[in-house]
Amino acid sequence: xxxxxxxxxxxxxxxxxxxxxxxxxxxxxxxxxxxxxxxxxxxxxxxxxxxxxxxxxxxxxxxxxxxxxxxxxxxxxxxxxxxxxxxxxxxxxxxxxxxxxxxxxxxxxxxxxxxxxxxxxxxxxxxxxxxxxxxxxxxxxxxxxxxxxxxxxxxxxxxxxxxxxxxxxxxxxxxxxxxxxxxxxxxxxxxxxxxxxxxxxxxxxxxxxxxxxxxxxxxxxxxxxxxxxxxxxxxxxxxxxxxxxxxxxxxxxxxxxxxxxxxxxxxxxxxxxxxxxxxxxxxxxxxxxxxxxxxxxxxxxxxxxxxxxxxxxxxxxxxxxxxxxxxxxxxxxxxxxxxxxxxxxxxxxxxxxxxxxxxxxxxxxxxxxxxxxxxxxxxxxxxxxxxxxxxxxxxxxxxxxxxxxxxxxxxx
Ligand code: ASP
Ligand code: MG
Numbered sequence: 022x023x024x025x026x027x028x029x030x031x032x033x034x035x036x037x038x039x040x041x042x043x044x045x046x047x048x049x050x051x052x053x054x055x056x057x058x059x060x061x062x063x064x065x066x067x068x069x070x071x072x073x074x075x076x077x078x079x080x081x082x083x084x085x086x087x088x089x090x091x092x093x094x095x096x097x098x099x100x101x102x103x104x105x106x107x108x109x110x111x112x113x114x115x116x117x118x119x120x121x122x123x124x125x126x127x128x129x130x131x132x133x134x135x136x137x138x139x140x141x142x143x144x145x146x147x148x149x150x151x152x153x154x155x156x157x158x159x160x161x162x163x164x165x166x167x168x169x170x171x172x173x174x175x176x177x178x179x180x181x182x183x184x185x186x187x188x189x190x191x192x193x194x195x196x197x198x199x200x201x202x203x204x205x206x207x208x209x210x211x212x213x214x215x216x217x218x219x220x221x222x223x224x225x226x227x228x229x230x231x232x233x234x235x236x237x238x239x240x241x242x243x244x245x246x247x248x249x250x251x252x253x254x255x256x257x258x259x260x261x262x263x264x265x266x267x268x269x270x271x272x273x274x275x276x277x278x279x280x281x282x283x284x285x286x287x288x289x290x291x292x293x294x295x296x297x298x299x300x301x302x303x304x305x306x307x308x309x310x311x312x313x314x315x316x317x318x319x320x321x322x323x324x325x326x327x328x329x330x331x332x333x334x335x336x337x338x339x340x341x342x343x344x345x346x347x348x349x350x351x352x353x354x355x356x357x358x359x360x361x362x363x364x365x366x367x368x369x370x371x372x373x374x375x376x377x378x379x380x381x382x383x384x385x386x387x388x389x390x391x392x393x394x395x396x397x398x399x400x401x402x403x404x405x406x407x408x409x410x411x412x413x414x415x416x417x418x419x420x421x422x423x424x425x426x427x428x429x430x431x432x433x
Contacts, residue, residue: 092167282419
């Protein structure tokens with residue numbers, strides 16, 4: 022029988038009532054003839070509560086025990102979902118990660134899935150079980166310890182199961198009804214997309230759109246898993262939500278698919294560093310050793326052998342970055358005049374695969390921002406996106422103006 026993967030996020034399983042409601046949806050797919058693998062998150066708020074308990078008990082916690090505690094939220098929902106399905110006479114059972122087993126690396130709290138052997142679950146399907154309810158977000162390491170995949174990780178669990186079981190589709194049920202051209206809370210003209218290409222979704226997810234964990238999109242793209250994002254709060258239909266798919270499946274698309282933003286960015290500059298081979302390597306090695314996630318990088322034109330080096334990183338990493346460069350200065354690895362941090366910036370990006378073949382997108386973006394009197398601090402581009410760093414107070418304005426200028430409220 023064809024396999025369907027259905028993933029339910031925290032708000033979709035937040036109460037016993039909601040679990041009953043989504044279980045009915047699972048029942049509908051079973052009645053259509055699918056063997057279903059249901060991936061569940063913890064009830065909403067649960068994982069945060071568990072993380073809080075760990076921090077309160079042990080600030081410098083043992084990461085293996087963090088995973089043991091934090092993975093438990095999903096175990097509860099998996100069992101409750103299986104019980105609910107059984108009450109509806111749907112043959113179902115729950116599986117924790119180690120029982121499948123979901124084999125992962127031992128990088129606790131950010132483990133990667135290495136393999137999902139299908140034998141155990143397939144044997145149960147062959148015996149007549151119709152739904153395997155799997156606890157998302159968790160796995161087991163080669164050392165036999167419980168691991169977790171990082172926050173939002175059950176999306177990745179779902180896509181990995183869809184790939185392993187060669188599922189017809191992977192439906193991600195959440196509290197929004199799909200992927201939008203931008204966040205509807207920022208622009209009321211935001212429009213739900215029927216389809217979006219993997220690469221666009223990947224950019225949007227990593228640029229701050231929070232619907233899907235970035236790694237899940239990466240995985241879906243690699244294994245060509247058809248992903249659908251849809252709401253568990255609305256009526257079921259075959260065309261609901263947004264399909265994340267191969268670009269060949271999208272007949273017509275606009276040059277720009279969406280506008281993404283991330284609020285908590287900071288811009289840091291090392292003023293007057295020596296301009297010679299090896300300096301950038303030393304600066305960014307020091308930052309990377311300190312665990313700073315550097316995003317944009319700009320090096321100014323050098324004058325008299327000195328240059329300024331600017332980068333952006335998440336606001337919460339500024340102190341760590343500052344400490345890293347100060348230490349590198351003290352031990353003589355790098356030399357600079359001063360370090361400046363601007364923590365009131367935001368990143369706004371336009372994304373679209375159409376940019377590969379259309380020119381003028383950057384020019385138009387910069388014109389729109391200039392017409393609004395918004396100063397651009399840093400620019401980066403890739404084949405399908407253009408990002409700018411601007412003052413945070415203009416973020417909403419920039420998003421709205423760009424959404425209007427690229428006419429994203431209209432379908433292609
Ligand atoms: N419950 C986990 C979290 O809140 C995993 C997930 O829901 O995707 O991050
Ligand atoms: Mg999520």
